[in-house]
Amino acid sequence: MQMTLYSLLIILGCGLVTWLPRVIPFILVRKIRIPVVVLRFLSYVPLCILTALFVQNLLVVREGQLPAINTAYLYATVPTVFAAVITKNLMWIVIVGVVSMSLIRYFLV
Structure with missing residues (x-):
């Protein structure tokens, strides 16, 4: 070409x-110089983006029906929420979520 x-x-x-x-x-x-209120507001942006991506994948929408739950994502949610409660570190939350989803896809799906 x-x-x-x-x-x-x-x-x-x-x-x-x-x-x-x-x-x-x-x-x-x-x-x-950015005010403290704006910085505090911007600190929630990564969490909001991850939540939006999570909910978008967790709920399967079909026209004319109620949303169904994607069970693979629901199974991956359990260790991810557990890691979130324990570590409160966004990087560890993402790592645990990716690893648990990959294990579920490898062994179950």
Whole structure:
């Protein structure tokens, strides 16, 4: 497959458009002082994102029916919640969740 200048410019442009919104907030935050209330609010963002992803995968939605529960995700929830209560560390919660889900998929599904 031959790479044209147009294709290369499109790829570089898409990379730039993807990169800029991820870098600009870091540049702006270094210049200004953020109030404590905003920092406290932003500390909940990772937990909210993980919860949204979890619930989206836990409930299986079918048109015209009530949501069903994905049992594999429900089984992986038990050790993950246990790790969350014990460690209160987001990294350990994610690690336990990924490992338990991989074990369930390997042995049960």
